[in-house]
Amino acid sequence: MEQSDQEKRFSTVVGENRQRFGKIARTYAGDAAEDLLQEILLQVWRSLPSFKGGSACSTWCFRVAINTALTYQRKQFKKANEASSELLDTNASVETTSEQQTRSLFVRFLNTLSEIDQSVLLMHMERLNPSQISEVLGTSEAAVSTRLSRLRSKLASWEDDNG
Incomplete structure (x- = not known):
């Protein structure tokens, strides 16, 4: 796929699914939703050339976004577990x-x-x-x-x- 074709296709796919991507990012990452959203968009960009149309584009996008969110969440969970003892000491309650x-x-x-x-x-x-x-x-x-x-x-x- 040529670069300009991929850019056009990516722009269309993101335009049609950005709200869904944002909801997934907010659900899985909370305050770090922007970071996850960037990861999702990057993964969609990387994966777009391999999308052959075997399913609806929205279905494919959802699959990419969920898989990216789950991977992101696992990484965050691992980081949180590694730092949990430090966080317990410094964690303040906020309304x-x-x-x-x-x-x-x-x-x-x-x-x-x-x-x-x-x-x-x-x-x-x-x-x-x-x-x-x-x-x-x-x-x-x-x-x-x-x-x-x-x-x-x-x-x-x-x-x-x-x-």
Whole structure:
């Protein structure tokens, strides 16, 4: 693919998916969302020449963004674990807004889930239907529907315990 063709295609893809990329970045990285968003955009740029159109472009973009976010989150988790003893000594409590508290609660719930369940939930929240989610994950619609049902039940019981 020629450079100018790739630039045009990239610009189109980003224009159509930037809001989705931003939501994924905010969900997985919180205050560091801009860093993750840059990682997602970089990965889309690098991967774009290999996109052959076997699935919808939006589905492909979602897959790239989720995989990048999960990799980013694992790296951050590893860094946090390495520095946890230092942070425990210097961590001060800060009052948060209602929105930050809600996001924090949601992220805590997300962290209780497996990576696949996190992906299913986020795609569902992005209003992807089970068919689209199954295409991204390479699984059946029935499996996605079952996961969504189990996630609803888990969230309801988790809210009772933590909300």
